[in-house]
Amino acid sequence: MTADNILTVDGLSVSYGKFNAVQNVSFSVRKGEIFGLLGPNGAGKTSTLSAVEGLLKPQAGTIVVDGNDAASKPLHARASLGVQLQSTSFQTELFVIEVLQLYAGIYGVPASKSDLMATLREINLEDSAMKKFGELSGGQQQRVSLVIATIHNPRLVLLDEPTTGLDPQSRRQLWERIEAIRERGHAVLLTTHSMEEAESVCDRIAIIDHGRVIAIDTPQGMIDKHKSDPEVIAVSRRGRITLEDVFIALTGKAIRS
Incomplete structure (x- = not known):
């Protein structure tokens, strides 16, 4: 672990009974970095x-969050999340x-209430302060959700497919909020199915398949590394090699359930 790493995952393995969901996964997320999984x-x-x-206990490996080992100092690690x-x-x-x-x-x-109203003003929801949360649109709910996730100024923010189902305007606005965290x-660790999102906001990405990390690089670095691979060229449909082409070539065309 280096001083610049907010998160270090080393040799992580997670199992559900006999099924190995995660196998010997290692990666790090640096200070001031958006890392896509x-x-x-x-x-x-x-x-x-x-x-x-901290919701699952791994069978093996270590997780260190902001210098705190998640196994020996779980409360300290979670406080940084x-x-x-x-x-x-x-x-x-x-x-709201x-x-x-x-x-x-x-x-x-x-x-104070005025502090929170100022926060709502920042995300263009000041006029919705007295709306019920359930009355907000999906994009508005995601904006509030991100505020809540970061209200305690955590060192590491975990985002699980944060823009799923959002329209382009809401997605772009959420990207701007994520970039402001950086x-x-x-640091930000996000999962996404959107290759456009990965290319647009992530500084580095890791591709995981069958529980193992199979590639880590910058989005452009991954494209440059694999753009001449015959498998990548074979799946390309746009006249130029994209991150989606590389992703499909590395993980296969089969639809996963």
């Missing part, structure tokens, strides 16, 4: 993220401002 359905992305979150899941499960009958007040209290963050020197 890409893979087909069932490849091990969510299991890896769940182990980092902010988590946004793909589907939000906040109290739908609470007003009440949801923010609730989670500020849970995290022990001193925040600009503050914090």
Whole structure:
């Protein structure tokens, strides 16, 4: 582990009974970096993220978050984490401002109503403060969810397919919020099925398949490394090699359930 790493995962293995969901996975996420974890359905992305979150106990390997070993200092490690899941499960009958007040209290963050209104103003939701959370659109809910995930100013933010189902405008706005986290020197680990998202916002990516990391590089570095591979050329459909072409060539054309 280097001083620049906010997250270090080394030799991680996660099993469900006899099924090995994650096998000897290693990667690191640096300070001020957006790191993407890409893979087909069932490849091990969510299991890896769940182990980092502390929701799953790994069978082997180490996870270090902001210098804290997740096994020996779980509370310290979790205190450095902010988590946004793909589907939000906040109290739908609470007003938006009440949801923010609730989670500020849970995290022990001193925040007055005017502070929270200023936060809502930053994400263009000041006029929705007295709307019930369940009345917000999907994009609006994702914006609030990201605020809650980062309300305690965590060193590492975990995002599980954060832009799934969003329209282009909402997706771009969420990308800007994610990039702002990086600009503050914090780190982001996100899972995504969107190759456009990976190319647009990720500094580095890892492709995981059948529970193993099969490639780690910058998006462009991965394209440059594999653009002459016959398998990549064979699947290319756009006249130029894209990250999606490389992804399909490395993980196969078969649809995963």
